[in-house]
Amino acid sequence: MAIKKTELYSSLWQSCDELRGGMDASQYKDYVLTMLFMKYVSDKADNDSDFLLEVPEGGSFTDMVALKGDKEIGDKINKIIGALAQENDLKGVIDVADFNDEDKLGKGKEMQDRLSKLVGIFQGLDLGANQAQGDDLLGDAYEFLMRHFATESGKSKGQFYTPSEVSQILAKVVGITKDTAQDQTVYDPTCGSGSLLLKAADQASRGLTIYGQEMDNATSALARMNMILHDNVEAEIWQDNTLSSPQWKEADGSLKRFDFSVANPPFSFKAWNTGLNPADDEFGRFEYGIPPEKNGDYAFLLHIIKSLKSTGKGAVILPHGVLFRGNVESSIRQNLIKQGYIKGIIGLPANLFYGTGIPACIIVIDKAQASSRSGIFMVDASKGFMKDGNKNRLRAQDIHKIVDIFTRQTTLPGYARMVNYREIEDNDYNLNIPRYIDSTDIEDLHDLTAHMRGGIPERDIDALGSFWKVFPNLRSTLFKPSDLKGYSDACIEAAQVKTTILAHQEFKTFSTRALTVYEQWEAEHLSRLESLTVGDDAKALIHTLSEDLLTRFTQADLLDKYDIYQLLMEYWEETLQDDVYVITQDGWKAGNVLRTLKVAKGEKLKETPDLVINKVKYKSDLIPPHLIIARYFADEQQAVNELQAKKDEATQAVETYIEENSSSGSGGGEDGLLEEAKNDKEKVTKATVTARLKALKNALSGDGEIAALKKCQSLFNKEAAANKAVKGAQTQLDQAVYDKYPELDINQIKELVIEDKWLATIKGDIEAEVERVTQQLANRVKTLEERYAEPLPELTKTVSDLAGKVDEHLKKMGVSW
Template sequence: MIELTSQEKINSVLWQAADTFRGKIDSSTYKDYILTMLFIKYLSDSYKEKVEEYSKRYNGDDQRIQRALSRERFVLDETSTFDHLYSKRNDPEIGEIINKALERVENENTGKLRGVFRNIDFNSEAILGKAKERNAMLRSLLEDFNQLSLRPSQLGNEDIVGNAYQYMIGLFASDAGKKGGEFYTPAEVSELLASLVKPQENDRIYDPTCGSGSLLLKVAKQVPSKKVAIYGQERNGATHSLALMNMYLHGIDDAKIEWGDTLANPLHLDDGKLMKFQVIVANPPFSLDKWAMGFAGEGNDKKFKMEPGLDPFRRFDWGVPPSSKGDYAFVQHMLYSLAESGRMATILPHGVLFRGASEGKIRQQIIDMNLLDAVIGLPENLFYGVGIPVCIMVFKKDRKLKDVLFIDASGEEHFQKGKNQNKLREQDIEKIVDTYERREIINKYSYVATIDEIKENDYNLNIPRYVDTFEEEKPVDMVSVKENIVNIKRELQGIEEQMEEYLKELGL
């Protein structure tokens, strides 16, 4: 009987591998090495199992074996396998040997794994230190992973490696604080966004700041047949590589994840115009400073001022966000990328709801065009490295309703308090989604405001203007207070008399 590799076993090996690096380099950096090695081990073990299967089936006929292998999801040559790397673990050039193996994997699988390893260097002195310590770390890493079998027949559940990957990404994000949090949206918040946008079969799903791709995967999972097209873009090179691996480990070979600055250089285009998507989700960097620098020409950085005409896609005709706060730059990019009858949900800091100047003008334009569907206030401290409460803004094209739903889910009764991180429970997510779908008015929780009401509030969307969560203190019952005072005085008198008796007995 085949012994299954449990989720716990994978997770424990990953943590052992993390111990190899801890204290030597920052976890926001070493996560890339561990997650890349997990990916290589998975490819290698899967491939090895297929080679054995076809060797048996075709009685060792090499030509037929190679033909069958060429039809698999990916191909590997012997010198690109984990086993080959492990056999070379004591080689003084082990970093370069791993790099070359990764390069071969990419070259042999250009369609599916193109660019997946280009941002990782196992021979980097700057990151991993001088040869002696670098080689010691890499040897230890290979020895850690050698304990693990990731053969499909031993995994049982096809998603077990994907789950381990997600699990580790979450742990690295919490471990790495703000820096790590950039590439990860907590699973429950992803779940909530996915439930709000309701993806359908054949939808194009897009995340313009996709990080490690976890949010896109949650949304795609909502469609049981998995017949959706996934698109993403990520500016950070190492995180872009994580997203490609993450998709592949979850069985999604055709995700189109691009590497680049979404605002200055959007890469998902149709005939030179922004591609349109039925579903858009995002957790963009909050209030990104210098968001428009990619539009500046050479040499004029300090004097540079963003103008709508500098963007060939005319995304900022409704207003140019302030240079120090890119929130509405991402919102406008997404709205311009939204297909007719498209749905969009994005996580943003509360400032976008009420800040004035150019942001106020953009907000007014969005409301006047009837694109805003709902504003949902979430609890504080849900995100790694971000203590502030955040909100979700939900947008829809072709809205028939002339109102906006406001939900205040920030109260203590609407989440689970954690030591380092607060968490949305299943019932909290269900209540938000249910209230959103019914557009229900619930005392101290939700309110449906007409567009006219919002105009009367000068287009200010601050949630307390619409949802009153103020709890009045109970009026003081003066009669009962008076009675209490009388009772206390009576008790006090009795104690004083008792005290006198004791003193007399003691002759004092």
Template sequence: MKKSELYPLLLESCNKLRGGVEPARYKDYVLVLLFFKYVSDRYKGQPFAEFKISDGASFDDLIKAKGKSDVGERVDKIIQKFLEDNKLQGALPDVSFNNPDELGYGKELVDKVSGLIAVFQNPAIDFKNNRASGDDIIGDAYEYFMMKFAQESGKSKGQFYTPSEVSRIIARLIGIGNIKQMPTKKWTLYDPAAGSGSLLIRAADEAPVDENGDSIVTIFGQEKDIATAGLARMNLILHHKGTGEIKKGNTLVSPAFTDDFGELKKFDFIVMNPPFSDKSWSDGIKATEDKYKRFDGYGIPPEKNGDYAWFLHVLKSLDDNGKAGIIMPHGILFRGNSEETIRIAILRKRYIKGIISLPANLFYGTGIPACIVIIDKENADTRDGIFLIDASRGFKKDGNKNRLREQDIEKIVRTFINQEEIEGYSRFVKYSDILEKNAGNLNVSRYIQKIDDTLPQNIAAHLKGGIPGTDIDSLKRLWSISPALKQKIFTCTDNQQNIYYLAIPTENIEEAIWQDVNVQNEKKKEVDTMFTQWRNAVKSILLNINSETNPKQLIRAISSMLLDTYKSALLLDNYDVYDCLLNYWNAKLQDDVYAIKAYGYEAGREIEYEYVQKKVKDESGETVSVDDTSKVKSFDGALIPREIIETSYFPEDLNAINALAEQSTALKAELDEMREEESGDDGLLKEVLNENEDGIPKTNLIKRLKELDSKKTSVAMDAMTKLMTLFDEDKTDEMEVLISKTPELAKFDIRNKNGTFGKAKLKAAFKLAMDSAVVPEIYKEEYDALLAYQAKMIKKEETDKAIKEAQKALDDKVQAKYVELTVDEIKHLLFNMKWMAKLEADIKDEIEQVLNTMSAKVLLIAKRYEHTLGEIEEKAEASRKAVMAALERMGYKW
């Protein structure tokens, strides 16, 4: 099952709810059905399964309820029975499929609920044999919905969703992937503001697994909102983490996890994205008398801002060697008063290991700028400082939100783990500098100054001319590739003032850059040498995928190798190349890897068919569209696109079809040209145009030709018409007289062997006479134009028929070839023709963009100071005088 196929089908279910149901509630209905469908498909009929699916409590029972007048009541009872069988009462979001306030009354409710079940009944959503990707795709689909619903829900509900990109960063930075299984140690992971559970799941996914493939960490979470807690529970189950505990309730008021002494339970790892600037955090709690002593030694957070209340809860809940990654608003880094007191107390304990400043407008439900705070109690007393990263400028636009790219995620993680200081991006700051020189202010911008890559206007250059050397130095990346190119394009005329002038015309600049030998060599090195080096390094990995392969480890390994390979590239940024790979992984490559992991490379022989749709009645009597498997609309390889098979094995057939297609296209263009030229009021083809006058239907053409044929005339044709009439009247003598008087009839064979007139002979002669007849002169040009158009139309029809026949023959060959592919052939086609070909093309495109950007910047610099202010003023004055003179000549005075 592929995510690209699953998501659109699930989104279709939302359309069934539009009307009475608020968008914020879509997820509750849709995800309950997704969950129920999943567990029903996976566990029905399996003894000792994680879930009990009994008679009357499966998705099959929902199908039977479709179309019934009491379908809503039946669905509620079926799902409730499942929950009771599995002791899950109250675990799922509180929805009723018999709720007229949201789903309507009578037939409207029946249609909505039945339509919703029908979407999930689609054979494409079948989890019975979902081995290709385990539970990841299903769980990821769940989170995809959470993201979509967060986008639609607005600020009131968006706080429940943490973007997966941020979750992945935290999961890797807290070091949970480095733990080891120990017989005496049970690792624990906790989220006190669990929301939908995405942070917990990402962190648990990062942890090692035991011999059964299960994560070696035990999951704990608490969520205040009852419906969202149900969603988190479902999310854990869908990610095969059903043993995790999600408790309901207000964590700050009544923490759900305590030890035998009534103290807060201590955890090894904590992740958290709490409600920002929680104004009601103190409701139900007297902070000065907090029995868990969370604020002791730090101070009480402001009554109307709970950011540090959550922060201190995390510190209290962490084991002595515990580690945490929490998402906080930027304000906690620099706000004063009581928050400053708390921040300084935390800094003195040296618990904070790092801070990552994130892009603005990243989170659903708030526009407040946020950061990730990494906490590590282990060896805190020996820690010298905090590692800061300003990642605020690394993102892409996604609608009205910003999103981290794959390269942004990897750059943050690598930079933090390696403690790599990068100008304008990352810096290690000592605690002494923070506390003594900056009074505990942690605002990242105070320690990391952004690199200003804008080019300020140079007033002196605008006044006096010349190009400032500072502008030219901004292209040092290009000059590092080819120092000689700088001398070729620019000439320094004043070393003291660092002033340059153009050495070549502006129109020659782009060609000079693209044709430069050093640029060409670097381009070849990055496209050929570096890519080939990486390609050879990952070949054995991608050609030896088996059931034991871990896809997430695979992509991390080959992407890391790609980053290292392109580290020395001068044109490309290695993280841009990394983004090419990860984007392709998310779009296609991971589906391929999961399929090969489950079915082997033999999956490359599989063909997927798209069938023509037909209308049938379902079990409830409704008309639905289903596949007509007797009529194939199109097909493609499940792993190997048919285009690859065609180009690899049948290039001659493909070339022949392409040649015919070009011929057909040319004929169509000629037909369009003929129509356009003769479609005006006086056009010769105006009589056969369609209503919109943008086409000529074949029926119109034939009809008009028949009309003009009927107007044809000639002496022979008139005489033949009379002869046929006389023959029918049996007036042989008169026929003989007519023939003797009409010499034009002498060339026609109208008699039988015995000399008598024959009817068949007369008809054939009449046709010949008609063929040789001509339309009246008034219609001749139109008739000739129609015939010319018809001849070209027939030729196009014949060409299109030939294309269809050739394509059918090629289709048969391609389908036969899929079946007989060897594993070695499949590996070659996948690795060389599909995966590597796509990535190499993407990298080439990246280089083209880089060179285009460089060329554009050189042109911008060259043209910016092309004319001095004085020259512009002179030109403007000359133009003004010319206009004034022209106006005077026209008689205007002022």
């Protein structure tokens, strides 16, 4: 059975838990990623005869498994890793972490147990089963770990990772296409863990030739491992200071020129000129000016520009300050603008990066069109994001919108436009985006005349023009002309606005049109989903589905195509990708499978079971039981629901009777008839009632209490009988569902998964989006109606009337002012 991505992620993060305590995330990432690497290489070598790495005897993950419980496990793991490193020229790459470090891993039995558990977690992962074409299971898992490591490492140690979402933007706007030749080069002078390079190379159908340099030794080792985990074994990664000791050079000693460059240099790096005399730079990188001594932002940008071919293209992440800071940076900026190298600037939201919370921008370089360039295309994407813990994160729709707008150079008010050089010159070559794009929200102004005399300003109603284009007659249903010119009166009470809109024929027509677009998309791709099979490219599938959905909703009224796109991409992340991954690994027969959930002694169950049969817990990876119930056992479920309703009634009857007949109840008084039937926790239970009746068996008085106890006992018995009926019916239903799983044929599985699960969910999400858009109109109309419902004269009169009534009451009470 294939590993679901979410299951793999959970296991990997569990491995991190084993290391917490002795070190922080910036250190234990080295252990976890090394272990992941060893497991991957061992499994890959066992399954792929063409794999480029050799696993020597005594250098495999299997050798690690044999060490579980060994007193010398730490030292021996080091030797196993060393053997693999020696065989594949990976010394200093995969053997950075010391698995025999007592300060980090504990001494004696503590280290023995910790490392044994760590090996055991990875032992349970079959990474060699990842055969789905185009599905980068390990690469995505690596990204998952890096993101979490960066989050936990904090500002000072999280700079080894560029968020995947930002990497995607750089990779897509730098100019690489599917047709870009494999021998074209991509370069990152500050490559960190290599995510930017990999995202860029992934844009070409056959990849690119990769070059990277990273100053930090441990981080460059991560990059090398990352390349191998992404099947880029031949990528060139060098460890050294790029500015003072650039590794990649031409035969004549000049800097090597690349076709593409992507980079996220350390922001405002103070020690950029260590080991370097910029005034006498042998590579001529500072011909447009020498950056400030304590700020290296432009040093990296100038290095990248010098490292590009005459037709080269680059995309660099830098802090916003490079766009407007003065003095020598202003001079450098002016020179670069005059050279025509800057194709565009994309402003990003604040708090995206792990090393800093300040906002950043992407500067896109294009030497090929420099001489004919007449302006710079600017995008203000600062407001498109979601909150993710204490960080901001770009959504799939934000990425797509940025790339679409930038690639097509589309003007969008408040978001993007081409700024000509004359305008930039008039602003003294200051490139601060707000100077050129006003993305501030329009202020919701109150109308004093409307507050004084009543009525709703027509300018506020006209501002909803996009809705009136779609609902031309709805406006007259909601508003009517006022006696005051330029104002209208409400026709519908504020509380009835939404109901009125939803019931209006124009809304029903709009909703039908939107769902028709979806249904056409569904019809187009139904056969593609039904033909999904082992080995298919999962990422290609979601790309086709999502791009077509976005295209079809481009012309949809009121609906934002990127919002619709986001609905599908969120469902992909939450559910669909796991399902598709399982199918492309194991086929549709996976729908027949129920996994038995087992848990080691002393540990908690990590997954919620779908079914419990005879105390055995089961989980389905593809078809949750409720789908089988809805299609095949609806009558049985209805019977369970009815029995549950009766059980709830019986429970309510018990609770009501106890409350009415105890001293704490509203009708019980101080001497409630059930007061003596309470336990130590002041609760009346069936057992306490039975015990009290037994105690009163020979009593000469207390007929009222006995009657109450017997009534209570009878109600408890009815509740128990009702509960037993529910459990019996539910057990029968669960057994029927359990028996149904192996009986499902392929066509039935496809119906349940594609129609009942995938398409039903997507359609429901789009229906909700249609209503959400309409809710925006309803909320605005309601706000306007309530805002001006009572003009000042009416409010004054109301206050005066209320004040008069208060005075009258005070006089009657003998109080006078």
